[in-house]
Amino acid sequence: RLLKPKQLPLPPGPPRRFLTGNSHQVPKVKQWLVYADWAKTYGPIMSLKILNRTTIIITSAKVATDLLEARANIYSSRPFSWMLSRLAANENAIFSLLSTDSRFPKYRRMLVAGLNKRAATGKYRPVLEGAMRRFLKGIVANTDDYLTLLNSFSGGISLKIAYGYDVQEPIENDYFVKLIENAEGTAPSLVQNIFFVEFFPWLRFVPAWFPTAYFQRFAAAKKKILDAMVYEPNAWATKNLETNPTEASYYSEHYFAEDGTPANLSKEDAANLMWTAGAIYTGGAHTTSSGITTLLLLLSCNAAVQARIQAELDSVVGSGRLVNSDDRASLPYLAAVIKEALRWAPPAPNGLRHATTQDDIYEGYFIPKHAIVMCDIWAITHDPEMYPDPFTFNPDRFLGESGKQQRDPYDFVFGFGRRVCPGRPLAEESIFLTISNLLAIFTLTPAVDKDGKEIDPMKGLDWRTGFVTQAQGFKFRATPRSADRLAILEA
Numbered sequence: 001r002l003l004k005p006k007q008l009p010l011p012p013g014p015p016r017r018f019l020t021g022n023s024h025q026v027p028k029v030k031q032w033l034v035y036a037d038w039a040k041t042y043g044p045i046m047s048l049k050i051l052n053r054t055t056i057i058i059t060s061a062k063v064a065t066d067l068l069e070a071r072a073n074i075y076s077s078r079p080f081s082w083m084l085s086r087l088a089a090n091e092n093a094i095f096s097l098l099s100t101d102s103r104f105p106k107y108r109r110m111l112v113a114g115l116n117k118r119a120a121t122g123k124y125r126p127v128l129e130g131a132m133r134r135f136l137k138g139i140v141a142n143t144d145d146y147l148t149l150l151n152s153f154s155g156g157i158s159l160k161i162a163y164g165y166d167v168q169e170p171i172e173n174d175y176f177v178k179l180i181e182n183a184e185g186t187a188p189s190l191v192q193n194i195f196f197v198e199f200f201p202w203l204r205f206v207p208a209w210f211p212t213a214y215f216q217r218f219a220a221a222k223k224k225i226l227d228a229m230v231y232e233p234n235a236w237a238t239k240n241l242e243t244n245p246t247e248a249s250y251y252s253e254h255y256f257a258e259d260g261t262p263a264n265l266s267k268e269d270a271a272n273l274m275w276t277a278g279a280i281y282t283g284g285a286h287t288t289s290s291g292i293t294t295l296l297l298l299l300s301c302n303a304a305v306q307a308r309i310q311a312e313l314d315s316v317v318g319s320g321r322l323v324n325s326d327d328r329a330s331l332p333y334l335a336a337v338i339k340e341a342l343r344w345a346p347p348a349p350n351g352l353r354h355a356t357t358q359d360d361i362y363e364g365y366f367i368p369k370h371a372i373v374m375c376d377i378w379a380i381t382h383d384p385e386m387y388p389d390p391f392t393f394n395p396d397r398f399l400g401e402s403g404k405q406q407r408d409p410y411d412f413v414f415g416f417g418r419r420v421c422p423g424r425p426l427a428e429e430s431i432f433l434t435i436s437n438l439l440a441i442f443t444l445t446p447a448v449d450k451d452g453k454e455i456d457p458m459k460g461l462d463w464r465t466g467f468v469t470q471a472q473g474f475k476f477r478a479t480p481r482s483a484d485r486l487a488i489l490e491a
């Protein structure tokens with residue numbers, strides 16, 4: 001007799017407590033390491049119960065491909081959260097938007113078309129090159145401040161592409177750059193903490209002044225931050241386009257009709273534009289800079305890898321000009337280095353949470369409708385079966401005949417199925433341009449202590465917890481390879 005799906009067991013997981021389930025075990029920091037560790041006991045598909053909600057955790061490429069890709073029709077929604085979606089009013093943002101919402105395919109189409117490779121290497125090329133030059137000049141002035149420089153770099157690209165907005169100097173004081181910097185961690189704080197309103201939705205009617213309604217006041221404060229990131233640049237863009245209609249950006253492309261007059265968008269289309277432009281601004285802000293930070297870390301302590309990249313650059317590009325997008329296909333070693341760095345430290349190690357839209361069965365396990373599905377991308381890119389010796393940074397694994405057989409980590413690092421990152425072409429291009437030109441002009445070495453001894457950047461290294469992680473607490477030096485090369489930056 002066939003069992004009904006609900007009679008099948010959930011995937012295994014750590015032992016649960018009566019009523020509260022696994023709530024006491026939910027890791028607060030570096031979740032990707034904890035889940036990878038649990039997988040050694042419970043296998044590549046696990047389940048947690050947090051009060052009455054099921055979370056499925058995937059830690060292998062096979063399960064991720066079987067479910068998030070092959071069954072994308074079931075696994076491509078986002079979890080509904082009373083705190084994030086409703087009380088902080090973020091349900092229209094693509095990161096929270098349910099796949100069953102009629103706007104979902106529209107948002108995706110707009111973003112995929114707006115951020116594709118042709119756009120990244122064509123109309124947005126001057127934006128990426130300008131941001132790269134600003135970053136490299138900042139490195140000349142003060143290498144120690146590279147984190148601020150990087151956040152301004154990726155924030156600046158997103159703002160220019162999304163709205164046509166030029167960041168103001170000094171960049172770290174720019175209003176919109178500051179807005180996004182201050183918003184870091186806002187959305188995770190609404191979904192990673194356990195709020196009872198998620199399990200007893202009637203609590204949302206408890207007024208904010210009520211002494212126990214801390215969650216209402218918390219959500220209201222976060223709503224202000226999340227709203228500002230979407231409404232304020234949107235208001236700036238519409239106003240700017242009245243006086244500056246030639247500014248090319250994602251926003252202006254939708255705002256004007258083909259004949260150059262305002263397209264008189266319907267209320268719905270104007271809202272879609274506001275939310276998708278907001279997705280470029282927020283989605284692009286920390287991810288690319290996380291990838292570049294990892295490369296700075298790895299390159300500064302790998303002289304041999306750097307020397308090989310520089311030799312490749314010198315033979316393909318020479319020393320008389322900056323590297324540009326047309327060179328990318330001729331620089332396979334550099335491509336392997338960047339790929340390996342993103343495998344070694346995926347910027348979004350836990351990805352973004354998916355959710356199911358119907359009951360499902362996988363390998364004899366029951367996966368309920370509305371389950372939260374998390375994929376531990378870090379665990380996959382550190383699977384020793386797929387990437388032998390996974391903790392070693394080894395770009396050679398992607399080169400030569402055996403390199404061709406190697407599974408591409410970008411299949412995981414940018415997420416899955418219908419939710420796969422629409423910003424990937426832009427991210428790849430900006431990382432390539434920055435790292436190639438950095439090494440064309442400078443050589444990186446670890447920072448030195450007061451006695452002139454090199455400090456091992458891996459010692460005392462830490463990683464930020466959040467949707468996007470970033471290496472913290474290391475320093476490096478950037479020495480110009482020659483005065484002539486440095487001069488190209490100013491040309």
Ligand code: HEM
Nearest residue numbers: 094279283284287288347348352414415416419421423427
């Ligand atoms: C190295 C850089 C980047 C990495 C590693 C990265 C990674 C990811 C990942 C893992 C997801 C979740 C996919 C899923 O749910 O399965 C995602 C979603 C997304 N990313 Fe990126 N991303 C990067 C850069 C960017 C950039 C530059 C932009 C925009 C300019 C962007 C915009 C988005 C958007 C809008 C989504 C949400 C898609 C959806 O919910 O349907 N990302 N990204």
